[in-house]
Amino acid sequence: MTNVPELAALYRKMQLIRRVEEEAARAYAQGKIGGFLHLYIGQEAIAVGADAALRPTDYALTTYRDHGLALARGMSARALMAELFGKATGACQGLGGSMHVFDAERRMLGGYGIVGGHLPLATGTAFASKYRGDGGVTICFFGEGSVPIGEFHEAMTLASLWKLPIVFVCENNGYAMGTPIDRVLPVHEVTSHAVSYGIPSDRFVVECVREVVTRIGAAVERARTESTPTLVECLTYRFRGHSMSDPGKYRTSEEVEAHKRRDPLVRARAELVAERGEAAAAAIDAEIEAEVADAVAFSDTSPEPTADVLEPTTYAGPFAR
């Protein structure tokens, strides 16, 4: 069984993600963040619970909705927010932006903007772990919108064929951008695909972060001890639009409100209050407020990257022109 961390630690990370993203949305509206901004609000329990089931040396990759995983892996709010602001002090020197957040040291190997494109990459980091015998596991997150694309199936095929230590986590939030699952997937249970690749699967509704730790933890353990891939389907819901430009007209407010009433963050806090008292939760909230305010101030005052960063980040060696 996977060791489940103290609820306070899990709640702290979930609350950090929520508050960082709420402030990012505000900064976006103020024009401080450009391009696309895809918020993870509502899905925080997945990244936080999954990270708790990993070792710091395990590899993690996800989609463009990547802020949550970056913070869950331990990236500072400063490094993330400054990246969103496009500043030189950002995690990727302001070159990646919201969709491409990397922290190599913490094995946060990116957010990717092409749906499905990072699944083969994740099989590659898992391959490297197996080749080297380093005991590492790779976890790869994606949405149900990735399921129709070929790379999903190629990655599943290779992972199963070569018995790679990887956990595929489908964060099924019901909508591929604005398109509900029943208009794009002929079979709604994503885990049904596991059968055709001969790999184990698990499927559950995400309500409790501690359950995420144990459910994904079981798959991580299987990857680590048996080098067997698993397809995990987390049924979840994003409270905001696909990105900041999406008003979410394809969902009724009743539907969204019903999901918000089952917010895993609210549940985690309620359980924390029940176990440790309101003061303990409030203390965490206050810390997070300070941390987020600091991150925004840091990002506001950080310098812009300069042109001299461009060529050395294009080639490792001499520039090839």
Place this chain on the structure above:
Amino acid sequence: MQMTTMRLREALRAAMVEEMERDPEVFLLGEEVGHYQGAYKVTEGMLARFGARRVIDTPIAESGFAGLAIGAAMVGMRPIVEFMTWNFSAVAFDQIINNAAKLRQMSGGQLKVPIVFRAPNGSARQVGSQHSHAMEHFYAHVPGLKCIAPATPADAYGMLKTAIRDDDPVLLFESETLYSLSGDVPDDPSFTVPFGVARVAREGKDVSLISYSRAVHTCLEAAEQLAKAGVDAEVIDLRSLRPLDEAALVAAVSKTHRAVVVHEGWPYGGVGAELVDRVQRLAFDQLDAPVLRVCFLDVPMPYNAALERLVIPQVDRVIEAVKSVTYAR
């Protein structure tokens, strides 16, 4: 230097074998590279030598195994990906241009992608339009990638070794028609050929034929025929397309004042257009005639042998272009 005569496919194999023996993080994967001994026998014997852990037969899933190799490279391994031909890399295009070429930049320089993609490229013999693409024109466009296209066994050997040791993604464009070409290769395992340095394949003073890969040999043949007609053509083998040896282009044009670019692939855009841009930009005052290009005709490759011959750059078309730039009608 002690030399061994070998075929180009053997030179490629020797480079891979030596690098795999030198560095345990180097491995090879692709379709039919192992048990089948390579679709073009480049990898013959490598499975027996290194075992299935390091010489890996893949399913027909180019995007999957190219992406897997890029993922392994981004955590420090040094994969060699063999596509059966570069044509099939089209279904892995996303992996190469969106991941291999971008990971270093997107990560703000935190990651590197030391990977080699290699395969036969361009036309072969009557294999039709889907199997005759000159894919270097697509890839050389992309910053973050390096593109090399050697024409001799020694360069194939030396440049593949450089590619495997390079910390950036390197795409090696081979030619099926050159795999059996024999040539001298240095016996020294430390011998490498740097990128971005062109080679004068034939000295000449009247016109520069600028080329790479298979077309170098077309140019050499054309130069022989031109010599009989009293035209002394120089043949420049670029070897490396990105980085490109600008100094060699300027030196050649400064000497001959006339240039013809010869390559497989279509005329619209592409490497030839890039070469012409550099020459006119860097050596405008040296030119006595417009730089011409001899390329594929601007149509999909036909199957019919005579029509295929018409589409691929031939000696007679190179000679015609030389006559034009030397105003020798």
